[in-house]
Amino acid sequence: MAQLFPKSMNVVMRVGLLALPLFAAGAGVAGAAFFRSDYTTGAREVVEQPVPFSHKHHVAQLGIDCRYCHTSVYDSAAAGLPPTKTCMNCHQQIWQSADLLGPVRDSYAKGVPIAWTKIHNVPHYTYFNHSIHVNKGVGCISCHGHIDEMNLVYQSKTLLMEWCLDCHREPEKHLRPVDEVQNMRFAAAGYTDATGKTYTSQAELGRELKHKHLVREAAVLTNCSICHR
Ligand code: HEC
Ligand code: HEC
Ligand code: HEC
Ligand code: HEC
Numbered sequence: 001m002a003q004l005f006p007k008s009m010n011v012v013m014r015v016g017l018l019a020l021p022l023f024a025a026g027a028g029v030a031g032a033a034f035f036r037s038d039y040t041t042g043a044r045e046v047v048e049q050p051v052p053f054s055h056k057h058h059v060a061q062l063g064i065d066c067r068y069c070h071t072s073v074y075d076s077a078a079a080g081l082p083p084t085k086t087c088m089n090c091h092q093q094i095w096q097s098a099d100l101l102g103p104v105r106d107s108y109a110k111g112v113p114i115a116w117t118k119i120h121n122v123p124h125y126t127y128f129n130h131s132i133h134v135n136k137g138v139g140c141i142s143c144h145g146h147i148d149e150m151n152l153v154y155q156s157k158t159l160l161m162e163w164c165l166d167c168h169r170e171p172e173k174h175l176r177p178v179d180e181v182q183n184m185r186f187a188a189a190g191y192t193d194a195t196g197k198t199y200t201s202q203a204e205l206g207r208e209l210k211h212k213h214l215v216r217e218a219a220v221l222t223n224c225s226i227c228h229r
């Protein structure tokens, strides 16, 4: 009987068989990449808001402290959003007739809060708390990115469990003095503390602050029950 396939097909088959598992692995990697992508985690997605409130303008240009609006960030689990009254402290005088501020005036006149769309969300079965993070020296920028450069806020990190764990394994990479938590331009290299000591790197400062702020070991901070209570 004549050969159905030319001999060269053997090579094709071998290459094909070899490629199959690779292909399957590739699909798995692609799937995992999709699971972690900005699309599924919501990272980098710009969210429409009822009022085009700009952090870039209010924080970077006007220099307003985060706590002026997010009053509970150092004291409780939630940072909180400002009531309309906080906006009106200024906007009763500044830009008081601008169309952009119509919904702010309406909200104030009617006593109905502005319906801001929430951007960052961790699932309800996970416990998160702002106060411990900021009081131990984790900067807003480590978790929220350059808020001071955002016109509209977007989520700059994945907020996935592996992201939380990465830091909980090595928090020293992110620790800064507590009074620098809101600073969007902080750099450990060149930082001088109250005793006059100047640091050359994040590694040096982080190691010292981990000790000073009584930050616990990775084994404790990666324990499931810390976040899933
Ligand atoms: C003048 C008031 C004001 C100041 C100052 C301010 N914010 Fe905000 N912030 C708001 C308002 C209003 C919102 C809700 C609308 C929005 O998401 O943009 C908000 C939203 C946010 C969000 C997103 C909340 C969510 O829905 O997940 C983050 C994160 C945030 N602010 C961080 C900061 C940081 C960090 C600073 C200081 C560097 C700061 N803010 C300063 C008023 C302010
Ligand atoms: C400390 C004073 C202050 C507070 C508090 C404040 N603003 Fe403003 N806001 C300003 C100033 C100043 C401008 C700029 C006006 C200009 O460009 O000349 C401005 C501009 C704006 C604009 C116009 C768009 C822009 O960014 O230029 C909007 C919208 C706005 N603010 C919304 C809000 C809202 C909503 C709040 C409350 C969450 C708020 N502001 C709180 C001072 C303030
Ligand atoms: C360790 C990471 C981390 C740090 C540091 C951090 N945040 Fe957040 N922030 C989050 C997470 C996670 C959420 C979502 C919380 C949720 O869904 O319950 C959030 C939510 C918010 C919100 C939405 C309202 C709320 O209370 O949930 C605001 C506003 C906010 N952060 C402001 C700030 C400011 C201002 C700072 C610095 C002073 C800061 N954050 C520091 C992780 C962080
Ligand atoms: C950039 C670093 C960083 C990131 C990101 C981070 N954490 Fe933390 N977390 C810390 C540090 C530092 C502490 C303080 C640890 C200590 O005091 O021993 C802490 C403490 C905590 C605690 C308090 C533990 C206790 O027993 O009181 C919880 C809960 C927690 N983190 C949850 C989370 C969750 C959930 C996320 C992700 C959504 C997250 N963290 C992301 C650095 C981080």
Ligand code: HEC
Pocket (backbone or CB within 6 Å): 122, 123, 126, 159, 160, 161, 162, 164, 165, 168, 221, 222, 223, 224, 225, 226, 227, 228
């Ligand atoms: C530092 C905080 C933190 C610790 C510690 C932690 N988790 Fe999580 N976990 C999260 C966050 C945040 C989420 C939600 C985001 C996500 O799905 O990645 C989550 C989600 C999960 C989910 C749901 C995943 C899914 O795809 O729906 C499971 C299951 C889980 N964690 C199990 C564990 C187990 C088991 C441990 C201990 C080995 C653990 N976690 C430790 C923060 C934590």
